[in-house]
């Protein structure tokens with residue numbers, strides 16, 4: 001029942017082989033592999049978002065809050081206390097989880113658009129705090145991650161392929177967590193909440209606890225990925241890591257385009273959205289900044305109108321098409 | 328006589344200007360099948376919702392085995408051993424029948440045990456043949472049975488059935504009543520809301536009649552069918 005089929009195993013084996021081969025096809029200091037790393041990071045982020053949004057259908061537009069908390073936590077601990085980003089990441093996860101817990105309390109009862117708007121506002125509050133609390137964050141001018149001798153311990157590398165491996169690891173870990181949750185008690189309970197909250201309560205689902213638990217896990221993972229982002233970019237500002245368009249909506253869009261609620265969806269989505277976005281930036285940015293954002297808005301609307309289940313619905317669709325052709 | 332398992336005393340519930348329940352009292356002993364009847368809008372579903380914690384009554388006490396339930400959330404009441412099925416059927420539509428029922432089993436068991444228990448519950452309700460179907464693809468009578476199986480999978484002490492037989496034909500209804508009797512013989516206590524008088528008279532040893540949110544009579548089926556207030560309540564409505 002919950003085991004993988006042989007075709008799924010073959011697909012996973014092929015994916016792993018491709019994933020290992022890919023970095024050797026790119027210039028290790030080039031632009032292409034950077035984009036690849038970003039696509040992997042965003043795949044992991046969208047997967048974290050997918051835990052709450054995909055399983056319980058609580059569409060958050062405020063996950064940038066956790067992401068930014070993660071980026072700032074590890075970076076500030078590194079700057080002020082010389083703490084290794086690995087421990088910084090743990091601190092980030094704790095604070096991200098705490099933030100998720102606190103924001104869950106007032107938003108938990110909200111559904112649909114109301115939940116989306118409340119979480120959006122929370123992300124914006126964090127962005128404003130990031131910009132105005134200059135003494136802590138460095139304010140709008142941004143903050144730099146201090147360079148250190150490249151090593152695994154310092155979570156800094158010269159070779160882009162090391163970052164690639166790191167981001168790939170993040171995708172694997174977060175996806176594994178998603179799959180385990182989906183098949184566990186928590187996953188069944190989240191789906192019950194998504195499909196009928198009253199019925200779920202009546203047959204014994206503690207809907208409050210379930211939602212908070214899922215949000216906290218999602219917030220912790222997103223914050224940890226914020227730390228990875230900081231170590232990868234070396235420089236960021238509040239508008240980037242707490243941004244609606246740059247983080248919150250992008251996470252949501254990637255998961256939705258790929259297939260919300262599925263394990264493969266966020267990965268497919270990221271490898272579609274991130275490279276395309278880069279391409280659009282190169283084509284348009286010289287002439288009209290912001291045009292690529294517009295293109296993306298239109299794209300998202302098209303996906304939602306044509307196929308709300310995203311790329312993951314294309315497979316079954318093709319199958320049906322072929323099945324019809326066979327007859 | 329032993330103390331009642333479920334005791335409702337003086338429960339009142341108001342929706343805006345409408346007094347949906349006023350001063351409702353009744354008690355159910357362990358192992359009984361009690362019928363709850365009354366005209367449309369009498370407050371039967373509202374009483375069930377209050378019992379499982381979906382509505383909080385403004386007044387009154389509800390105790391299960393001596394424990395006060397008022398103010399507890401529904402999942403706590405389920406854990407204490409009382410669940411209801413929904414009159415308008417509230418399944419998890421995008422999930423399979425097995426997953427619907429399994430979710431009930433998670434109240435007391437880990438996933439694998441809940442799955443095994445769910446299979447047994449489906450079997451008992453006579454729908455193991457459709458366990459792989461999506462709930463949204465089921466007919467109404469099938470859905471009602473899945474509701475019952477899901478409730479059973481929480482291993483309740485008291486099961487409240489809100490018109491679970493509404494869409495069944497005569498043969499299915501007889502089969503279903505046999506199931507309820509058997510569950511009762513295994514120690515389950517049942518409160519049944521049903522409009523089919525034939526079924527309710529055959530099944531229950533005691534009936535409680537609600538009208539306009541008030542208990543207007545209670546007794547054996549024979550007593551109830553002779554009670555002038557009950558006859559009035561039904562005839563008064565249908566004549567209007």
Ligand SMILES: Nc1ncnc2c1ncn2[C@@H]1O[C@H](COP(=O)(O)OP(=O)(O)OP(=O)(O)O)[C@@H](O)[C@H]1O
Nearest residue numbers: 342345347365366367368369370371372373374414
């Ligand atoms: N959530 C609610 N808000 C406002 N009024 C409600 C609500 N639920 C029920 N009512 C009203 O309370 C009264 C009792 O309704 P209830 O559903 O309990 O009746 P019932 O006995 O179950 O009827 P039926 O036999 O038709 O199922 C009705 O007048 C109904 O319109």
Ligand SMILES: [Mg+2]
Nearest residue numbers: 371372373414
């Ligand atoms: Mg009713």
